[in-house]
Amino acid sequence: MPTVPNWHKSSFSSGATNDCVECSTNTPAVMVRDTKDHAMGVIEASHSSWALFTAFAASEG
Incomplete structure (x- = not known):
């Protein structure tokens, strides 16, 4: 049976804008969506x- 994605919002999504992504890491591949x-x-x-x-994104931020 396939794993149901457990979506969570980016920690950077709490600003004034509502532009963000969600990630699911409990699946065989990491999934990212708007x-x-x-x-x-x-x-x-x-x-x-x-x-x-x-890791790269965090080092550039």
């Missing part, structure tokens, strides 16, 4: 690629 427009689809990345991306 919070307001789910019809746009999902981007998937391996857990190792996602870890590299978030």
Whole structure:
């Protein structure tokens, strides 16, 4: 049986704007989607690629 994604909002989504993404990491691949427009689809990345991306993003922030 496939794992149902457990979506959570980015920690940077609490500002004045409502532009944010949701992530699910309890699935075989990390899934990312637009919070307001789910019809746009999902981007998937391996857990190792996602870890590299978030480490890079945190170091640039």
